[in-house]
Amino acid sequence: xxxxxxxxxxxxxxxxxxxxxxxxxxxxxxxxxxxxxxxxxxxxxxxxxxxxxxxxxxxxxxxxxxxxxxxxxxxxxxxxxxxxxxxxxxxxxxxxxxxxxxxxxxxxxxxxxxxxxxxxxxxxxxxxxxxxxxxxxxxxxxxxxxxxxxxxxxxxxxxxxxxxxxxxxxxxxxxxxxxxxxxxxxxxxxxxxxxxxxxxxxxxxxxxxxxxxxxxxxxxxxxxxxxxxxxxxxxxxxxxxxxxxxxxxxxxxxxxxxxxxxxxxxxxxxxxxxxxxxxxxxxxxxxxxxxxxxxxxxxxxxxxxxxxxxxxxxxxxxxxxxxxxxxxxxxxxxxxxxxxxxxxxxxxxxxxxxxxxxxxxxxxxxxxxxxxxxxxxxxxxxxxxxxxxxxxxxxxxxxxxxxxxxxxxxxxxxxxxxxxxxxxxxxxxxxxxxxxxxxxxxxxxxxxxxxxxxxxxxxxxxxxxxxxxxxxxxxxxxx
Numbered sequence: 331x332x333x334x335x336x337x338x339x340x341x342x343x344x345x346x347x348x349x350x351x352x353x354x355x356x357x358x359x360x361x362x363x364x365x366x367x368x369x370x371x372x373x374x375x376x377x378x379x380x381x382x383x384x385x386x387x388x389x390x391x392x393x394x395x396x397x398x399x400x401x402x403x404x405x406x407x408x409x410x411x412x413x414x415x416x417x418x419x420x421x422x423x424x425x426x427x428x429x430x431x432x433x434x435x436x437x438x439x440x441x442x443x444x445x446x447x448x449x450x451x452x453x454x455x456x457x458x459x460x461x462x463x464x465x466x467x468x469x470x471x472x473x474x475x476x477x478x479x480x481x482x483x484x485x486x487x488x489x490x491x492x493x494x495x496x497x498x499x500x501x502x503x504x505x506x507x508x509x510x511x512x513x514x515x516x517x518x519x520x521x522x523x524x525x526x527x528x529x530x531x532x533x534x535x536x537x538x539x540x541x542x543x544x545x546x547x548x549x550x551x552x553x554x555x556x557x558x559x560x561x562x563x564x565x566x567x568x569x570x571x572x573x574x575x576x577x578x579x580x581x582x583x584x585x586x587x588x589x590x591x592x593x594x595x596x597x598x599x600x601x602x603x604x605x606x607x608x609x610x611x612x613x614x615x616x617x618x619x620x621x622x623x624x625x626x627x628x629x630x631x632x633x634x635x636x637x638x639x640x641x642x643x644x645x646x647x648x649x650x651x652x653x654x655x656x657x658x659x660x661x662x663x664x665x666x667x668x669x670x671x672x673x674x675x676x677x678x679x680x681x682x683x684x685x686x687x688x689x690x691x692x693x694x695x696x697x698x699x700x701x702x703x704x705x706x707x708x709x710x711x712x713x714x715x716x717x718x719x720x721x722x723x724x725x726x727x728x729x730x731x732x733x734x735x736x737x738x739x740x741x742x743x744x745x746x747x748x749x750x751x752x753x754x755x756x757x758x759x760x761x762x763x764x765x766x767x768x769x770x771x772x773x774x775x776x777x778x779x780x781x782x783x784x785x786x787x788x789x790x791x792x793x794x795x796x797x798x799x800x801x802x803x804x805x806x807x808x809x
Contacts, residue, residue, distance in 0.1 A: 334780065335360065335576055335586035337563045337601070340368020341766055342754035343592030344546060345399055345773025347555055349790045350780065352402060356554030358584060360576060362562035365543050368594075369726060370766060372539035377720050378629065378677065381537040384724050385625040386651045386681050391530035392520040393767035394792045395774055403549045405541045409532040410656060417496070417641045419447030422709045424640065434526040434798035435805065445493075447643055452489045459483045464523060464805035467512045473735055476514040477506040492643050500641070500648050502763050503685040503730045504621045513733035513763050524807055525795035533639070535656050558584075566591065566751065568603045573751045576601075588780045592754035592773065596620065596728055609747050614740030618757055620728035624687035626702050627722040629677040634710045645705045646684060646698075653679040677719050682706075687725060695723045730764030731757045744776040749783070752776035 334350055336343045339361030347357045365371050372381040389396050389409070400406035414428035425445050429437040442453060462483055471479065476498070480490055495506060501517045502509055521528045534541060547557060562579040566589070575585040591598055595618045599607055606612065633654070640650045682702055684690065690698055699721060707713040731737065741759045744752045754776040755769065762768035771791065778790045801807045 333586040334358070334588045334590070335584050336590045336592060336754075337566075337576055338368065338590075338592035338754070339363070339366040339542075339557070339559075340592060340594075340755075341370055341769035342368075342756065342758075342773040342776075343590065344542065344550075345395075345770040346590045346592060346752075346754050346777045347550055347773075348399060348403055348546075349774050349777035351550055351553045351555045353781065353786065353788060355780075355784075356556070358556045358558065358586070359550075360558050360561045360563055360578070360584060362560065364559050365539060366547060366557070366559075367538050367542040369729060370538050371542065372537045373724075375627075375720075375722060378679075381539045382627055382679075382722070383534075383538050383625075383681070385623050385726060385729070386649065386683050387534065387538065387766060389532045389766055390521050390528060391532075392525065392528035392795055393765070393770075394794055395770045396767045397532075398792045399770045403546050405545045408534055408536045408541055408545075410535045412531045412533060412638065415531060415641060416637050416639065417445065417447075417643055418709050419445075419492070420644045421447065423447075424637065429526055429529065433800055434528075435523045435801045437526040438522060438529065447492055448489065452486065452492075455484060455486065456489055456493055459485055459489075460518065460523070461805065463511075463515050463518055464807060467515060471511045474511070475507050475735055476509040476511055479511050479514075480506065496641060496643055496648070499686050500683075501765075502733050503623050504732050504734075505686050505688070508621070508686075508732050508734050510733050510735040510737060512738065516761075516763060519805075519807060520794070523805060524797045524801050526798065528795055533651070533656055563591075563593075563601050566601050566603055566606070568605065568748065571748060573748055588750050588752075588783070590752045590754050590773075590776045590780070592776070594728065595731060595755060595757040598753065598755070606746065606748065606751075611747055612742050615742060615757075617740050618737070619732040619734065621685075621730050621732045622687045622690075622725055622727045623729040624684045624690055624698070624723065624725040626682040626684070626699060627724070628680045628682070628702075628718060629720040630680070630713075631677065631717040631719055632712070633678045634680065634706065634713050634716055640709070642705065642709070646701050647682050647705050648685055649683040650706070651681045651683070653681050690725065698723060733763050744772060745779050752779055 334357040336347050336357050336359045339359050347359055350357055370387050372383050375382050414426050417425045423446055427441045430440045563576050564579050565577040567575045573589045575583040577583050595615050638652050638655045743759050754772040756764045758772045760768045760771040774790045781788055797807050
């Protein structure tokens with residue numbers, strides 16, 4: 331039996347392990363943290379005595395590989411599909427955004443038309459830009475930022491702030507000045523234009539720890555895969571152009587025949603031997619940049635909205651997730667007698683996500699919280715009367731790689747110059763931005779390379795949603 335070692339228990343490493351384990355090749359996963367999931371993980375909040383996610387993770391209907399990953403391992407049942415999105419305009423009015431009965435790409439025409447915070451002139455301008463965005467990206471276009479492209483295509487600041495910013499900063503976790511045209515196009519073509527199911531949002535209705543630390547762990551270990559937590563990889567050992575093992579911080583060496591290094595881009599070079607660090611194929615890794623995502627967790631003594639989520643327009647807050655409604659539970663915890671710990675009874679839990687949160691670097695947590703509460707109160711006045719029982723703020727400073735113009739030329743392939751060493755991570759060449767879908771694709775591609783080396787030619791990577799006939803005719807999109 332071939333020994334396969336995977337360094338990193340984030341989604342990329344887990345996807346590689348799932349693909350290989352499902353085909354009769356169990357693996358050894360090495361993870362430095364006490365939990366699996368990487369950036370898609372939970373932490374324990376002692377005040378509420380619950381596991382809460384470091385940030386809200388969602389997936390779209392166009393994420394075919396992530397969906398396949400969930401269905402394969404049996405965790406798909408823990409995702410809730412939202413039949414509509416709710417956009418809160420500057421006036422505080424909630425606009426329901428949902429597909430109509432028309433085929434793609436006309437299925438969302440009515441939803442766009444009903445956005446109350448855009449004028450008909452704005453909507454016409456938006457439609458012309460969307461048609462231009464559907465065209466193939468030229469080298470000249472790819473060299474400029476999406477912000478410049480929008481200006482060149484006559485988009486007003488109102489349309490930019492109230493539409494393009496709202497969608498893209500949430501999807502790509504970066505400012506429009508630091509987003510390439512190809513990555514922006516990917517979001518809109520796959521999610522809105524190519525197939526009528528691409529835009530659907532699926533939200534996990536349990537903490538991520540339940541998914542990856544519970545169900546997925548059981549699925550892998552029951553099929554022979556070994557998981558080593560709190561095991562930090564220090565060095566990839568290379569002998570005669572072949573990896574022989576992974577040296578841990580404890581000086582233990584995990585030997586194997588095939589290896590996948592699924593670490594973040596800012597860590598991967600530190601474990602590679604010097605002879606590999608200088609390889610031309612891997613030099614682009616050094617130039618990759620990161621963007622932050624912040625998450626503010628709030629517990630109130632009463633519900634502040636019955637909406638499951640809300641997308642805020644033209645505000646600091648971008649997404650508000652009603653975790654109490656999504657999980658359909660309430661925290662009912664009372665302290666022991668004489669305990670100094672705060673008492674939470676019938677607490678209602680909300681999570682606010684601020685992507686590309688560069689501007690929060692100079693703000694204290696108190697300042698950020700006050701701004702968030704101010705915006706929530708403007709939309710839902712009941713917040714002014716509600717008692718804030720508990721709060722947490724978490725910032726993942728290197729949450730994603732920045733999709734700046736030219737970034738795809740810096741992303742390495744999964745196959746390294748060493749035959750039995752693969753890389754995996756959303757930052758490798760996947761054709762996708764930094765998303766859970768991109769991470770799973772990278773793991774599947776790495777697994778495919780290993781299977782091919784063993785004479786197996788399985789179709790691990792799942793196909794995209796098929797492009798609708800009208801989308802091909804109207805926008806010239808390819809299948």
